[in-house]
Amino acid sequence: xxxxxxxxxxxxxxxxxxxxxxxxxxxxxxxxxxxxxxxxxxxxxxxxxxxxxxxxxxxxxxxxxxxxxxxxxxxxxxxxxxxxxxxxxxxxxxxxxxxxxxxxxxxxxxxxxxxxxxxxxxxxxxxxxxxxxxxxxxxxxxxxxxxxxxxxxxxxxxxxxxxxxxxxxxxxxxxxxxxxxxxxxxxxxxxxxxxxxxxxxxxxxxxxxxxxxxxxxxxxxxxxxxxxxxxxxxxxxxxxxxxxxxxxxxxxxxxxxxxxxxxxxxxxxxxxxxxxxxxxxxxxxxxxxxxxxxxxxxxxxxxxxxxxxxxxx
Amino acid sequence: xxxxxxxxxxxxxxxxxxxxxxxxxxxxxxxxxxxxxxxxxxxxxxxxxxxxxxxxxxxxxxxxxxxxxxxxxxxxxxxxxxxxxxxxxxxxxxxxxxxxxxxxxxxxxxxxxxxxxxxxxxxxxxxxxxxxxxxxxxxxxxxxxxxxxxxxxxxxxxxxxxxxxxxxxxxxxxxxxxxxxxxxxxxxxxxxxxxxxxxxxxxxxxxxxxxxxxxxxxxxxxxxxxxxxxxxxxxxxxxxxxxxxxx
Numbered sequence: 065x066x067x068x069x070x071x072x073x074x075x076x077x078x079x080x081x082x083x084x085x086x087x088x089x090x091x092x093x094x095x096x097x098x099x100x101x102x103x104x105x106x107x108x109x110x111x112x113x114x115x116x117x118x119x120x121x122x123x124x125x126x127x128x129x130x131x132x133x134x135x136x137x138x139x140x141x142x143x144x145x146x147x148x149x150x151x152x153x154x155x156x157x158x159x160x161x162x163x164x165x166x167x168x169x170x171x172x173x174x175x176x177x178x179x180x181x182x183x184x185x186x187x188x189x190x191x192x193x194x195x196x197x198x199x200x201x202x203x204x205x206x207x208x209x210x211x212x213x214x215x216x217x218x219x220x221x222x223x224x225x226x227x228x229x230x231x232x233x234x235x236x237x238x239x240x241x242x243x244x245x246x247x248x249x250x251x252x253x254x255x256x257x258x259x260x261x262x263x264x265x266x267x268x269x270x271x272x273x274x275x276x277x278x279x280x281x282x283x284x285x286x287x288x289x290x291x292x293x294x295x296x297x298x299x300x301x302x303x304x305x306x307x308x309x310x311x312x313x314x315x316x317x318x319x320x321x322x323x324x325x326x327x328x329x330x331x332x333x334x335x336x337x338x339x340x341x342x343x344x345x346x347x348x349x350x351x352x353x354x355x356x357x358x359x360x361x362x363x364x365x366x367x368x369x370x371x372x373x374x375x376x377x
Numbered sequence: 378x379x380x381x382x383x384x385x386x387x388x389x390x391x392x393x394x395x396x397x398x399x400x401x402x403x404x405x406x407x408x409x410x411x412x413x414x415x416x417x418x419x420x421x422x423x424x425x426x427x428x429x430x431x432x433x434x435x436x437x438x439x440x441x442x443x444x445x446x447x448x449x450x451x452x453x454x455x456x457x458x459x460x461x462x463x464x465x466x467x468x469x470x471x472x473x474x475x476x477x478x479x480x481x482x483x484x485x486x487x488x489x490x491x492x493x494x495x496x497x498x499x500x501x502x503x504x505x506x507x508x509x510x511x512x513x514x515x516x517x518x519x520x521x522x523x524x525x526x527x528x529x530x531x532x533x534x535x536x537x538x539x540x541x542x543x544x545x546x547x548x549x550x551x552x553x554x555x556x557x558x559x560x561x562x563x564x565x566x567x568x569x570x571x572x573x574x575x576x577x578x579x580x581x582x583x584x585x586x587x588x589x590x591x592x593x594x595x596x597x598x599x600x601x602x603x604x605x606x607x608x609x610x611x612x613x614x615x616x617x618x619x620x621x622x623x624x
Contacts, residue, residue, distance in 0.1 A: 103545035105516045201417050228462075228542060230416040230571060231609060232616040256543045257572075271545065301557050317550050320574035320608070321596065363546050 065130040067219050067250030068092035068115060073124035075110045084110045085121070086273035092219075092252050097245050099264035100254040101358070107273040108254040109149060112223045115252070116146045129218055142170070145217035147208050149224040149254075155197030159188055159207055162196050163214060170215035177216045180247060184240055185210050202233045209240070220244065222253040226260065238263050258359035269362055276365040281358055288356040288364065290314075290330070293337060294322035297346040306344045312336075317363065324360060382407045382534050382565035383428060387437035388446075390423050397423040399588035400437060407533070410556060410566045412576050415585030416616040421569055422538070424585070428567070429536055430454045442533040455483065458527035458535035458564075462542040464519050466526060468512030472503055475511055475526060483530035497525050517548030524555055528564055535559065537568040541575065553578055573609040584612060586619050 068091065075085040085107040092098040100108050113119035115128055117137035126133045128140045153162045163185075167174050178185075188206050191199060196207060205225060212220060222241075226234045238260065241251060253264070261267045262281045269276045269284070277284055297303045304323050307316040312332070316325040327336070334351045341349040356364075383405040390398040398420045405411045415421045426432040428441050430450035439446040442456040466475045473494060480490035498507045501521060506514060514522065520540060528535050537556075541549045553575065560566050568579065576582050576596060583593040592599055592615055596608055603611045 103516070103548070104543035106545075228417075228539070228571070230616060231573060231612050232416055232619075235613070258546060317547075318553065318574075318578060320577040359546050366545065366547050 065094070066091040066127070067094050067096065067129060068098075068252055069125075069127045070111070070115075071125045073111070073114060073126055074122045075107070075114065075119070076122055083273050085114070087124075088270075088273070088275050089124075090268050090275060090278045092250055094250055095245065095248050097241060097251045097253070097263075097265045099261055099267040100252065100270055101256075101258060101261045101267050101362070102254075102270035103256050105272075106270045108270060109223055112146070112148075112221050112252075112254065116144060116221055117141055142215070143218045145212035145215070145220045147212040147220075147222045147225055149227065151204050151208060153196045153204075153208055153211060156195055158193050158195055159199070160192045162207060163210055166211040167214045172215050174214065177214060180216055180244075181210045181213050183243060184213075201229060205229065205233075205237065213244070217249065219250045219252070222251065224254050224256065226255055226257060234260070258357070258362055261358040267358070269358075269365060271362075271366055271369065274369065276369060277361070284358060284361050285356050288361055290326045292354055292356045292360060293325050293327075293334065293351055294319070294354045295325060295337060295341070295349065295351040296322045297341060297349045299346065303341065303344060303346045303349075307340075310340065312340060315364075315367070319359070324354070324356075380407055381405065381440075382409070383411075383439070383441050383567065385428070385437070385439045388424065388427060388434050388439045389436045390420075390427060390432065391435040396588050398427070398434075401585070401588075401590045403583055403590060403593055405534075405565055405567065407565055408560055408563045409581065410560050410568065410579045412579030412582035413567060413569045413585070414576060414582055414612065415569075416619050418621055419585040419616075419619065420588040421585055425536060425538065425567075425569070428453075429457060429459060456533050458530070458532040459538075460523050460527040460535070460540055461538040462540060464523060466511050466519070466523055469510060471508050471510055472498060472514070472522060473507045475522075476529065479526050480529055485530060493529065497529065501525060517544060517551070520544055520548070521552060521555060524552065528559055532564065534565040534567060537566065539569055539571065541570065541572065549575075573607070573612060576608045576612075582608075584615050586615055587621055591615050591618075 071089050073085055073088045076083050088111065102108055110119065114121050114126055115133060117133050117140050129143055131139050133140060157165065163174055184206050188203050191203060196204065199207065226237055245251060264281065266280050268278045304316065304318060307313050307325060312328055314326045314328045316323055337351045338349060381404045386402045387400040388398060389396065389400050401424060413421055427434050427446055428439060430446065430453035434446060441453045444452040470478065476494040477490055498504050511519065524540065541552050544552065556566050570576065581595050583590045599611050600606060603614055605611060
């Protein structure tokens with residue numbers, strides 16, 4: 065039995081005008097850390113809300129722990145933990161009060177499953193008597209995670225837990241997820257940060273309500289169909305613009321310190337690119353072959369999808 | 378008249394005993410893209426509010442676009458642009474109505490607004506959407522439009538607070554094209570971001586830790602100084618020293 069399963073889920077808003085989730089299917093296995101990777105507006109939150117039984121899909125079937133999200137919603141609500149993207153705890157209750165409240169609602173106590181939240185809770189325990197609304201962003205996030213875990217859920221849903229969080233806290237958060245995975249909790253997590261994708265067992269890349277690819281991060285990268293180069297030069301932006309309009313180059317975009325590019329001619333190599341840069345008078349030019357990252361795959365799939373969409377029109 | 382867009386010396390903001398911003402000093406050149414980085418709670422927002430003329434410093438000195446942050450706050454506001462991740466245009470006005478509104482607030486004439494507005498929507502490829510409600514535009518377009526509106530009155534400096542948060546990787550790069558164009562036109566860009574690849578696109582960056590500027594240089598020099606090949610690692614080395622956390 066899969067922890068989560070979606071079959072052809074469709075969700076529209078505004079009388080069908082806005083297609084938020086467009087025929088989405090994927091499965092999350094037991095004990096898996098599964099990432100839903102995509103920008104704002106991709107449909108991630110709608111999927112989370114359908115799976116946690118707080119939103120009805122227009123069409124399609126979805127199950128959590130083998131139970132139907134519509135018929136068996138009461139069962140599911142008892143078995144899952146849900147941390148929404150928006151902070152949703154009681155701002156005027158203290159840390160301890162919030163935790164107690166959620167424990168009581170689920171007919172349990174903080175003590176009963178303490179081992180599960182211990183690592184995370186002890187970081188916020190010094191602020192036990194502070195109202196949740198007065199906590200910092202990082203502490204709010206930790207408290208919300210504790211509240212979502214207090215009843216020892218079988219499946220954990222985390223909707224953009226690291227959005228707006230700095231790079232250091234993001235790293236810490238993913239360490240926490242790794243430890244939870246060891247406790248055999250199945251986790252579905254969404255994020256707009258492509259660099260977090262590599263920390264998941266499997267990922268789905270989602271854009272405009274469509275799943276573009278579902279696989280392990282390694283396989284998605286291996287499926288990148290062309291050789292990818294990284295280049296840089298003194299006048300970075302000038303060269304980027306020239307490369308973009310050059311007919312020999314099929315794609316070129318900035319990627320941190322380097323620009324990433326692919327060539328139309330499969331047989332051309334670094335020497336060819338170096339010569340090309342000479343034509344544009346680039347100084348201090350460097351080029352090398354690199355392994356793509358998830359973000360490269362995402363950009364690639366996005367442009368392929370928009371090409372097929374415009375070909376259809 | 379100085380050539381520096383921003384001059385900051387020992388700028389401090391104290392709330393009770395808490396020094397949110399603790400004696401920060403830096404200069405930003407006209408037309409420079411300056412990345413203002415720091416962990417949550419490091420004091421970035423507080424510093425930015427002082428520089429935008431929204432909050433008085435406790436001590437220290439600063440001038441923005443040549444105006445004093447204590448005495449000339451209104452002049453500062455008229456000479457800067459501001460945009461944040463939170464979308465701030467009116468969703469129930471059309472693209473062109475938003476342009477007219479913001480142009481009017483900044484005191485441009487109707488004639489100027491019409492001319493510049495038409496140029497702007499053409500450049501953004503939004504000519505067909507100019508009469509559509511802004512609320513109906515896709516998110517990526519909204520952010521690009523918000524940026525263009527923020528520099529519509531041709532400010533000397535534009536402040537961008539996490540402008541690309543949650544935006545898809547293609548639109549994020551298109552957004553940086555707009556930043557580069559603005560800088561090439563001489564507009565100083567002061568930008569915060571959590572994306573470390575974007576830090577690389579800045580001419581110089583500063584990294585704040587616990588209210589202080591702990592590093593300030595070009596991305597290349599910082600990587601050299603911290604003996605690493607990635608900005609991510611530079612940030613990590615600095616920010617994990619932080620004692621305080623929060624927003």
